Amino acid sequence: MEFPDSSRRGIMTALGAGAALGLAGCISTPADGEVSANESDPVTQAETEEELEPAKETDLDRIAADPKDLPDPVDWSSPKRHEITMTTTERTAEIEPGVTFDYMTFDDQVPGPMIRVRRGDTVHLTLENAEENSMPHNIDLHAVYGPGGGADDTTIGPGESATIEFTAMYPGVHVYHCAVPNMDHHISAGMYGAILVEPEEGLPEVDRELYFGQNEIYTNGAPGEEGHHTFDYEAMKKEEPTYVTLNGEAYAFTGNGYGPVTVDKGERVRIFHASGGPNLTSAWHAIGNVWETYYPNGALASDPDHYVETGPVVPGSVGAAVIDTPVPGPIKLVDHALSRVVHRGMLGVVEVQGEPEPEIFNPDP
Numbered sequence: 001m002e003f004p005d006s007s008r009r010g011i012m013t014a015l016g017a018g019a020a021l022g023l024a025g026c027i028s029t030p031a032d033g034e035v036s037a038n039e040s041d042p043v044t045q046a047e048t049e050e051e052l053e054p055a056k057e058t059d060l061d062r063i064a065a066d067p068k069d070l071p072d073p074v075d076w077s078s079p080k081r082h083e084i085t086m087t088t089t090e091r092t093a094e095i096e097p098g099v100t101f102d103y104m105t106f107d108d109q110v111p112g113p114m115i116r117v118r119r120g121d122t123v124h125l126t127l128e129n130a131e132e133n134s135m136p137h138n139i140d141l142h143a144v145y146g147p148g149g150g151a152d153d154t155t156i157g158p159g160e161s162a163t164i165e166f167t168a169m170y171p172g173v174h175v176y177h178c179a180v181p182n183m184d185h186h187i188s189a190g191m192y193g194a195i196l197v198e199p200e201e202g203l204p205e206v207d208r209e210l211y212f213g214q215n216e217i218y219t220n221g222a223p224g225e226e227g228h229h230t231f232d233y234e235a236m237k238k239e240e241p242t243y244v245t246l247n248g249e250a251y252a253f254t255g256n257g258y259g260p261v262t263v264d265k266g267e268r269v270r271i272f273h274a275s276g277g278p279n280l281t282s283a284w285h286a287i288g289n290v291w292e293t294y295y296p297n298g299a300l301a302s303d304p305d306h307y308v309e310t311g312p313v314v315p316g317s318v319g320a321a322v323i324d325t326p327v328p329g330p331i332k333l334v335d336h337a338l339s340r341v342v343h344r345g346m347l348g349v350v351e352v353q354g355e356p357e358p359e360i361f362n363p364d365p
Helices: 008-015 018-023 147-154 181-189 233-238
Strands: 081-096 097-108 115-118 121-131 161-168 172-177 192-198 208-217 227-228 245-246 261-264 270-276 282-287 290-294 306-307 310-313 318-326 329-335 347-353
Touching: 081 192, 121 147, 147 161, 172 181, 172 270, 181 208, 181 233, 181 270, 192 208, 192 270, 270 282, 282 318, 310 318
Parallel strands: 081 121, 097 227, 115 192, 208 270, 261 347
Antiparallel strands: 081 097, 121 161, 172 192, 172 318, 208 245, 270 318, 282 310, 282 329, 290 306, 290 318, 329 347
16 A cells, blocks of 8 residues: 555554554554554644644754664673763754654763673763753763762763763663753653673673663653644653653654664574663563563573563663564564553564565465
8 A cells, every 4th residue: 555645644644543553463554663643642732731832953863872783792701991981962853753852862862872891890981961051960870889870979060071980790781861850851851771781701692682762751742743842840740751762752663763673584682671761661572572581670690581471671770682583574662551652652663584484474374
């Protein structure tokens, strides 16, 4: 089926809200992976309490971090020293086409860059607060023994910097985030990421790794309502988000976002899923697959579970799992609290490329 309007909104208008349900694996749809929060949500612009300002000019073309952009696995066998510099920024970007928002980030992306070290390594971390910013920022790393996970000693104003040094003493994959007094606003606006501390023996080898993050965004508009959305503190207090996003944008890794993330059939893929929150627990699920190896709470030093259908990833933790890819087709990464998929933007697609395997799955027997 072809549509004259190839935008996310145009396709959803043609298909109706049922298309979003199809993305969740409940029904089929000819536009698999293409969705907009605007058309799938019954709340319309006429029902909102205030008229939004026009969309702002954006500072960045894209806020969503590339899921394939993460450090290589540890290949050293003795303690190492790492010099890392990160910059906190305040940027305007699109949550989805026509919807702008003022984000706060580490290094202009959501989630912030993954830090990857080995247990026993020393991290010399400098945090810079961009001069053009308007607010103080800091960093709390859940992998740090120390006051506030480093937050107490990295609280800085615009144009300032601070440096701390710590030893990575316990293995696992952990969240980091901004932890100023109004930390829930800063995290919701994008200030979180993951620090991976590999065990001394490293992690089991896989063919590919991916890095995602989930957070809620609370705004004064309805999902998909065009214009500039400002942050809504009352909605945050009620824990009623406008969007629940994967890497800071609605439906970013779908057919009409930046496209699905592609992998080759037969690859064994490790996925990290950082939950910034600030409030909602993710029911982390891969439609069309299972977590073949699953580390609850990112506890990489513990024995993993196997063949897990859905795993909870609580705010302030990182899910870690491995999937096998024996058949081609889309694997849909969702929060199985499915209203967040259908109405709030929480969906990404991993497209497995390769020849059919009818002995495993045959769509037309």
